[in-house]
Amino acid sequence: MEEGIDVKNIGLRGVKVADTRISDVDGEKGILIYRGYNIIDLARSSTFEEVSFLLLNDHLPTQEELKRFQSEIVPERKIPEAILEMMKWLPKSANPMDVLQSAVPVLGSYDPHLNEETREANLKKTLRLMPKLPILVAVWDRIRKGKNPVLPRSDLTHAGNFLYMLSGSLPDPDTARDFDTCLVLHAEHSFNASTFAGREVASTHAHLYASVAAALGALSGELHGGANSEVMRMLLEIGEVSRVNSWVREKLQKGGKVMGMGHAVYHTEDPRAGILRKISQKLAERTGERKWYEITEAIEVATREEFRKIKGKEIYANVDLYSASVYHMMNIPVDLFTPVFAISRVSGWTAHIIEEKFAEAQPKAELYRPDADYVGTYCGPQSCEYVPIEERSK
Amino acid sequence: MEEGIDVKNIGLRGVKVADTRISDVDGEKGILIYRGYNIIDLARSSTFEEVSFLLLNDHLPTQEELKRFQSEIVPERKIPEAILEMMKWLPKSANPMDVLQSAVPVLGSYDPHLNEETREANLKKTLRLMPKLPILVAVWDRIRKGKNPVLPRSDLTHAGNFLYMLSGSLPDPDTARDFDTCLVLHAEHSFNASTFAGREVASTHAHLYASVAAALGALSGELHGGANSEVMRMLLEIGEVSRVNSWVREKLQKGGKVMGMGHAVYHTEDPRAGILRKISQKLAERTGERKWYEITEAIEVATREEFRKIKGKEIYANVDLYSASVYHMMNIPVDLFTPVFAISRVSGWTAHIIEEKFAEAQPKAELYRPDADYVGTYCGPQSCEYVPIEERSK
Numbered sequence: 001m002e003e004g005i006d007v008k009n010i011g012l013r014g015v016k017v018a019d020t021r022i023s024d025v026d027g028e029k030g031i032l033i034y035r036g037y038n039i040i041d042l043a044r045s046s047t048f049e050e051v052s053f054l055l056l057n058d059h060l061p062t063q064e065e066l067k068r069f070q071s072e073i074v075p076e077r078k079i080p081e082a083i084l085e086m087m088k089w090l091p092k093s094a095n096p097m098d099v100l101q102s103a104v105p106v107l108g109s110y111d112p113h114l115n116e117e118t119r120e121a122n123l124k125k126t127l128r129l130m131p132k133l134p135i136l137v138a139v140w141d142r143i144r145k146g147k148n149p150v151l152p153r154s155d156l157t158h159a160g161n162f163l164y165m166l167s168g169s170l171p172d173p174d175t176a177r178d179f180d181t182c183l184v185l186h187a188e189h190s191f192n193a194s195t196f197a198g199r200e201v202a203s204t205h206a207h208l209y210a211s212v213a214a215a216l217g218a219l220s221g222e223l224h225g226g227a228n229s230e231v232m233r234m235l236l237e238i239g240e241v242s243r244v245n246s247w248v249r250e251k252l253q254k255g256g257k258v259m260g261m262g263h264a265v266y267h268t269e270d271p272r273a274g275i276l277r278k279i280s281q282k283l284a285e286r287t288g289e290r291k292w293y294e295i296t297e298a299i300e301v302a303t304r305e306e307f308r309k310i311k312g313k314e315i316y317a318n319v320d321l322y323s324a325s326v327y328h329m330m331n332i333p334v335d336l337f338t339p340v341f342a343i344s345r346v347s348g349w350t351a352h353i354i355e356e357k358f359a360e361a362q363p364k365a366e367l368y369r370p371d372a373d374y375v376g377t378y379c380g381p382q383s384c385e386y387v388p389i390e391e392r393s394k
Numbered sequence: 395m396e397e398g399i400d401v402k403n404i405g406l407r408g409v410k411v412a413d414t415r416i417s418d419v420d421g422e423k424g425i426l427i428y429r430g431y432n433i434i435d436l437a438r439s440s441t442f443e444e445v446s447f448l449l450l451n452d453h454l455p456t457q458e459e460l461k462r463f464q465s466e467i468v469p470e471r472k473i474p475e476a477i478l479e480m481m482k483w484l485p486k487s488a489n490p491m492d493v494l495q496s497a498v499p500v501l502g503s504y505d506p507h508l509n510e511e512t513r514e515a516n517l518k519k520t521l522r523l524m525p526k527l528p529i530l531v532a533v534w535d536r537i538r539k540g541k542n543p544v545l546p547r548s549d550l551t552h553a554g555n556f557l558y559m560l561s562g563s564l565p566d567p568d569t570a571r572d573f574d575t576c577l578v579l580h581a582e583h584s585f586n587a588s589t590f591a592g593r594e595v596a597s598t599h600a601h602l603y604a605s606v607a608a609a610l611g612a613l614s615g616e617l618h619g620g621a622n623s624e625v626m627r628m629l630l631e632i633g634e635v636s637r638v639n640s641w642v643r644e645k646l647q648k649g650g651k652v653m654g655m656g657h658a659v660y661h662t663e664d665p666r667a668g669i670l671r672k673i674s675q676k677l678a679e680r681t682g683e684r685k686w687y688e689i690t691e692a693i694e695v696a697t698r699e700e701f702r703k704i705k706g707k708e709i710y711a712n713v714d715l716y717s718a719s720v721y722h723m724m725n726i727p728v729d730l731f732t733p734v735f736a737i738s739r740v741s742g743w744t745a746h747i748i749e750e751k752f753a754e755a756q757p758k759a760e761l762y763r764p765d766a767d768y769v770g771t772y773c774g775p776q777s778c779e780y781v782p783i784e785e786r787s788k
């Protein structure tokens with residue numbers, strides 16, 4: 001074993017790999033800050049467009065800056081023919097996250113700034129890429145259902161246009177606003193697995209599209225972005241409020257986990273969960289379908305009680321718990337929950353990729369290249385004698 | 395600042411993040427081991443197919459095992475229509491690494507084992523994916539040049555079939571064998587940036603295709619897999635052996651780097667560099683075109699001398715230095731050097747992804763989720779007061 005700093009088997013938890021100016025998560029107090037601003041204020045008063053500007057630029061936009069920002073992103077609500085053609089040929093069962101991860105790297109081939117590695121050029125790449133993600137998701141959903149894609153509308157918000165292109169009808173303004181708030185809440189969360197994957201790839205000087213594609217891969221994992229759809233599958237499996245208590249009790253007593261409860265970083269309520277709880281409640285009232293909100297709330301209460309009994313500890317709702325019922329009531333298909341997460345998180349990813357590329361918060365680090373301990377193979381700790389294939393036996 | 399292990403700004407260099415059984419790099423002695431076997435022995439006596447079996451299975455195959463392995467990979471020398479269609483529509487200027495990163499995630503949509511997360515199923519996914527990478531690269535190169543793709547031949551080796559599909563004519567056996575050795579040499583190198591990106595994505599429980607796509611992104615960066623084509627661009631820029639000494643001297647005196655020289659891990663000669671030097675020399679003799687080998691050798695000598703003078707230290711050739719002239723003499727276009735690296739490294743990536751998924755060398759870690767220090771924004775170390783957009787001024 002060679003010398004080195006040993007952080008094996010902890011998944012880098014608590015290992016500080018960089019400085020950042022983009023966001024801060026105070027897991028003890030349950031505070032989430034985007035570039036100095038509390039997520040509670042941003043969710044209440046800002047739009048996804050404003051928050052994306054903030055994450056990318058280090059200050060909230062003035063009205064004029066926001067107008068310019070919008071005039072750059074709205075015309076990018078389109079995707080190239082090559083991707084449309086691929087979608088027409090793909091099996092209808094193709095997972096939307098896979099389609100998204102596939103589409104992003106070649107988007108760069110249409111970008112006149114692809115090989116320009118300045119902050120300005122990367123910002124331009126971001127403003128081209130960000131508006132395309134919702135289009136890719138909505139278009140793939142239409143194509144796989146045998147429907148014609150819906151053309152984008154330039155008079156709608158980022159959030160509203162996505163809901164419109166998905167369903168083909170205009171969303172009611174309250175739902176569009178609530179969905180916008182969901183995008184604000186999911187836009188950034190420090191060095192989570194997908195953001196770190198994006199930064200890691202950017203650290204090799206790979207371009208922004210390649211880096212975002214890596215982040216998409218990480219987000220697709222069920223331990224990360226896949227968790228919100230797992231929550232929905234749980235809600236559907238339980239099906240009735242009256243079944244929640246026994247379901248939760250059995251699950252926890254068997255040592256299982258309740259999806260949407262508990263967080264690696266927050267040891268109190270995730271501030272996003274509280275906002276999403278209210279959105280879920282409002283949607284239940286508006287749609288008249290209270291069931292999914294009520295099941296979710298009952299799961300939260302039952303899990304907290306049972307957890308206290310079994311472990312003598314508190315557990316809290318995380319961002320995924322109420323997202324599931326919210327998206328479901330917005331008629332978003334379950335397997336688009338993670339792509340919706342991506343549509344939002346792309347702002348955080350690109351802010352981090354730019355921070356990594358231009359060392360905006362720290363001295364320029366080398367590319368991320370960790371070490372490992374070689375623990376040997378079947379024929380010994382170090383070396384095996386090479387035997388030509390003719391003389392090998394099992 | 396919160397507590398934690400602080401490894402900021404070193405790019406995780408020397409930070410041990412896991413145990414592994416797959417390979418060992420002894421940077422002091424210049425030894426590279428794949429699952430117990432010295433790279434020197436493997437390069438001399440094994441094929442890429444044997445080495446891939448070894449990396450994936452922890453032992454070298456018997457003749458029968460190798461036959462079975464080949465009978466599984468050879469029929470997979472084909473790519474789906476959806477990707478062919480996309481290629482026909484892409485701009486001819488699309489970077490081959492971007493096309494590769496784009497193609498891989500949707501290959502999973504055709505895999506009947508996609509959602510099966512066992513070691514066995516992941517091995518099957520690997521045996522479907524690995525043979526498709528050379529096809530993707532060769533087909534894209536033909537399409538972008540306005541030529542028809544060449545159909546694969548099942549009687550050729552993995553290496554030989556790639557060269558055949560690229561050029562449309564059978565490679566001479568010595569060249570096919572030398573190219574095979576290049577694939578052996580590039581197949582695995584512990585926790586480099588692309589392998590780590592692949593493991594990181596796999597740690598979220600993302601599937602193997604999504605994880606490989608992330609690794610492809612990292613490899614595309616010029617600090618990682620892009621280095622071999624940078625070497626070729628340098629050879630082309632220098633153009634003549636007589637210009638080498640002054641070029642190298644000027645470069646180093648201005649504080650620049652000579653591509654292909656020096657390595658983050660090896661402090662002596664990279665064992666792969668020595669083997670590639672011989673292959674380059676043999677190719678120069680065979681083709682009668684000695685220029686590229688001679689320029690490369692002169693660069694190595696001049697850089698070592700100049701480095702000794704300026705820094706008083708030794709510097710050695712790395713794996714990229716001689717790869718460039720080798721691939722060039724094999725008529726591989728410069729921008730396919732990195733894709734060729736990927737065709738080979740996919741064996742190491744998938745071995746690592748499987749090791750990560752099934753915790754084969756260590757207790758199961760959580761997903762990789764590092765920490766960072768929030769160093770504040772323009773309006774202070776922590777929080778800014780939220781001002782509604784109507785009242786904001788610059």
